[in-house]
Amino acid sequence: MKCTSRVCTAALTIPEAWLALITRVLPRITYPFGLTRFTKTQLHTLSVVLDNTFLPKSGINRNMPRVVVYGPTELGGISYPSLETIQDQKGISLFLRQLQCDKDVAIDLRILLSRAQLDSGLMHPIMDATKIKVPYLEEGLISHLRDRLGHMGASIVISETWYPALQQCGDIAIMEALLCLPDVKKPILSRPISVENGFE
Numbered sequence: 001m002k003c004t005s006r007v008c009t010a011a012l013t014i015p016e017a018w019l020a021l022i023t024r025v026l027p028r029i030t031y032p033f034g035l036t037r038f039t040k041t042q043l044h045t046l047s048v049v050l051d052n053t054f055l056p057k058s059g060i061n062r063n064m065p066r067v068v069v070y071g072p073t074e075l076g077g078i079s080y081p082s083l084e085t086i087q088d089q090k091g092i093s094l095f096l097r098q099l100q101c102d103k104d105v106a107i108d109l110r111i112l113l114s115r116a117q118l119d120s121g122l123m124h125p126i127m128d129a130t131k132i133k134v135p136y137l138e139e140g141l142i143s144h145l146r147d148r149l150g151h152m153g154a155s156i157v158i159s160e161t162w163y164p165a166l167q168q169c170g171d172i173a174i175m176e177a178l179l180c181l182p183d184v185k186k187p188i189l190s191r192p193i194s195v196e197n198g199f200e
Contacts, residue, residue: 007053017057025050026081033087034094037144043083050083088148092156095145099158114162116142121175125163127156132179 007020029046038046051069055062060069060078070085071077098105117126120134126142130150137143149155166173 007057012057014057014059017054021050021054021058021081025054026086030083030086030090033083034090036087036091037139037141038083038087040084043087047083051080055080088152091145091148095141096156110161112140112142113158116140116146117161117163121173123164123166123173123176125158125161127158127161130155132176134179 007017007025012020029050052062055064055069058080060080068076069078069080070082071079073079095109099109100106113126116137120126120137122129122132122134124132126134127146127149130146131153133150134143134146137146
């Protein structure tokens with residue numbers, strides 16, 4: 001990246017390097033993060049470029065354990081910005097803001113949620129039951145946010161969203177039962193959903 005190459009050759013003090021990272025470089029890189037779905041590997045590639053440039057300039061050993069580098073100062077960390085965390089913050093915040101404030105986009109998002117709910121086969125709201133992993137769900141905004149929420153042990157309760165209900169006492173959801181089985185492969189899990197949606 002041009003901005004990091006310029007920093008490498010610049011004679012910056014530690015405060016100046018930190019200021020350049022926070023006010024110039026990070027905003028340029030992360031401004032579209034509310035709409036992106038970079039994988040962990042892609043974000044790691046970006047982070048390596050930033051870390052190799054700004055950690056030494058900030059007086060930090062580039063080989064320092066990342067738990068310390070990215071950890072909060074309250075727990076003895078440095079609070080160095082994490083691209084993965086920034087993408088999660090921006091993506092989840094934008095999703096909630098659009099659901100609450102943007103009427104047209106909110107309608108589209110609720111349609112996406114209903115479709116993802118149907119495809120998942122779950123009997124619980126899909127953004128609430130994030131502990132249940134759904135590997136066969138089509139890649140997209142909903143599946144990405146759901147995976148990230150599940151990784152953090154978080155969930156979003158969205159009012160007035162559709163989800164199927166069990167018909168009688170003692171009924172169980174077929175897909176939820178299958179997902180609880182060990183060593184069930186993705187093609188096996190995808191088949192009931194394909195039959196339900198009329199693809200087979």
